[in-house]
Amino acid sequence: MPVAPPQKTPLATQFDEWQARGFDANACPVRNVLDRIGDKWTSLLIVALAAKPRRFSELHRAVPDISKRMLTQSLRDLQRDGLVTRHVFPTKPPSVEYRLSPLGQSALGPLAGLIDWAERSFAEIKAARAAFDAGDTSEQMSAA
Amino acid sequence: MPVAPPQKTPLATQFDEWQARGFDANACPVRNVLDRIGDKWTSLLIVALAAKPRRFSELHRAVPDISKRMLTQSLRDLQRDGLVTRHVFPTKPPSVEYRLSPLGQSALGPLAGLIDWAERSFAEIKAARAAFDAGDTSEQMSAA
DNA sequence: GGCAGGCGGTCTCTATTCAATACCTGTGTT
DNA sequence: AACACAGGTATTGAATAGAGACCGCCTGCC
Numbered sequence: 001m002p003v004a005p006p007q008k009t010p011l012a013t014q015f016d017e018w019q020a021r022g023f024d025a026n027a028c029p030v031r032n033v034l035d036r037i038g039d040k041w042t043s044l045l046i047v048a049l050a051a052k053p054r055r056f057s058e059l060h061r062a063v064p065d066i067s068k069r070m071l072t073q074s075l076r077d078l079q080r081d082g083l084v085t086r087h088v089f090p091t092k093p094p095s096v097e098y099r100l101s102p103l104g105q106s107a108l109g110p111l112a113g114l115i116d117w118a119e120r121s122f123a124e125i126k127a128a129r130a131a132f133d134a135g136d137t138s139e140q141m142s143a144a
Numbered sequence: 145m146p147v148a149p150p151q152k153t154p155l156a157t158q159f160d161e162w163q164a165r166g167f168d169a170n171a172c173p174v175r176n177v178l179d180r181i182g183d184k185w186t187s188l189l190i191v192a193l194a195a196k197p198r199r200f201s202e203l204h205r206a207v208p209d210i211s212k213r214m215l216t217q218s219l220r221d222l223q224r225d226g227l228v229t230r231h232v233f234p235t236k237p238p239s240v241e242y243r244l245s246p247l248g249q250s251a252l253g254p255l256a257g258l259i260d261w262a263e264r265s266f267a268e269i270k271a272a273r274a275a276f277d278a279g280d281t282s283e284q285m286s287a288a
Numbered sequence: 289g290g291c292a293g294g295c296g297g298t299c300t301c302t303a304t305t306c307a308a309t310a311c312c313t314g315t316g317t318t
Numbered sequence: 319a320a321c322a323c324a325g326g327t328a329t330t331g332a333a334t335a336g337a338g339a340c341c342g343c344c345t346g347c348c
Contacts, residue, residue, distance in 0.1 A: 011256050012195030014263075019206060030188055033262035033269065038182005040335085044174055051156030056296055062163065067336055072297060082272025093295060093344050103268055110254075110261040112155050117254040118177035119158075124247055125177065128226025184306090200325055211307055216326060237315050237324055 036081060041066050041074040043111060046100065049084060050108055053099035083107065180225060185210055185218040187255060190244065193228060194252055197243035227251065 018028055037043050041063070048054060048062045060071055075098055078084040083104035087097045100108075162172055181187050185207070192198060192206045204215055219242055222228040227248035231241045244252075 011191045011252055011259065014259065015191045015195060015206075029262035029266045030191065030259060031184075033266065034182055034187050034258065035184055036182075037258065038178055038180075038184070038187070040175070040179055040182070043178050043182075047155045047159045047174065051159060057294075060296095062159075067338080068297065069299090069338090070336065073335095080273055080276040081269045082276075083269075096296065103265060103272070106265065107261055108155055110257040113257045114178065114181065114254040115155065115158065115174060117251055118173035121247060121250065122173045122177065125225045125227075128247070129224055132224040132226075201323080204325095211309090212326070213309095213328095214307065217306095240325065 036077060037107075037111070039074060039077065041070055042078055045071075045074055045078060046083065046104060046107060046111060047115070049098060049100045049104070053087075053097050055095055055097050059098065078104070180221060181251075181255070183218065183221065185214055186222055189215075189218055189222060190227065190248060190251060190255060191259070193242060193244045193248070197231075197241050200240050200242070203242065222248070 018030075021027065044063055044066075045059065048059060054062065056071070056075075059075075060066065060068060063071070066074070075084065075086070079086050079098075082101055084098050085101050087099065089095045089097065162174075188207055188210075189203065192203055198206065200215070200219075203219075204210065204212060207215070210218070219228065219230070223230050223242075226245055228242050229245050231243065233239050233241065
């Protein structure tokens with residue numbers, strides 16, 4: 001059953017499967033895909049492109065604290081993975097537009113789910129971090 | 145409306161909001177939470193712990209190509225964020241068990257959605273990568 | 289003509305992070 | 319005693335991220 005209802009924990013099954021087939025990094029979608037999603041900028045760029053196609057400098061303005069180098073690289077990565085397409089318009093000064101491919105758009109749903117979770121849990125996570133940093137190591141010495 | 149049906153593109157709206165409120169990195173759940181999700185190992189560990197609590201060495205065996213150092217650090221990060229809890233059992237050789245907190249379990253749903261997408265799209269992504277690496281730069285010279 | 293400035297990047301340099309290795313404490317095993 | 323295993327820490331070197339300068343091209347602007 002490749003597609004299970006995502007409410008129980010199909011992840012556990014998935015994980016066992018991955019383990020069973022030797023855990024080849026090349027065959028592991030988590031390692032391949034989530035690494036990119038979590039690339040610190042790529043997911044933000046996907047979201048930025050969700051609304052509309054944008055040009056390079058537009059993206060740079062939209063995501064202010066990304067450097068041009070990282071913007072270029074992240075866009076290349078997304079392009080390589082087929083999530084965004086790059087369109088060069090031979091206008092007077094050639095302008096470049098990036099837009100989500102259908103594949104990239106298909107990622108918006110799952111990504112939105114995760115972001116929604118992130119927003120809902122953010123307060124709790126911040127509280128946990130504060131508690132942890134305050135020296136509450138939370139190391140329960142449970143009896144066996 | 146904090147919770148929108150995740151089928152259109154609420155992300156676009158979200159993004160505009162983030163931009164509107166100055167894009168503070170501390171206030172941006174994507175930067176704070178997805179960075180951790182994409183931490184190369186953390187999401188894998190969450191999945192590994194989805195099935196059942198596991199001990200340190202068990203996790204190390206379950207995720208073979210993680211080093212002990214990174215395993216320790218990733219678990220610390222997850223613990224700091226309140227996603228996993230650490231339980232020390234004072235058995236003969238003290239054993240340590242890690243398990244998902246309720247917060248961590250609440251992440252399984254969205255994570256499963258993303259992983260499901262990853263698995264469904266993996267073939268397409270690999271194809272796109274192959275095409276890209278084969279020199280198909282996909283730079284459409286579109287007319288204006 | 290000469291200068292400023294935007295676009296779409298690349299180049300260089302440094303700071304951070306990853307990852308491998310070695311080591312440590314404590315217990316049990318042989 | 320020597321060794322292995324659990325659950326880590328310390329150390330070191332390699333890879334990576336990020337900031338910022340720079341470039342070629344073009345467009346005004348004075």
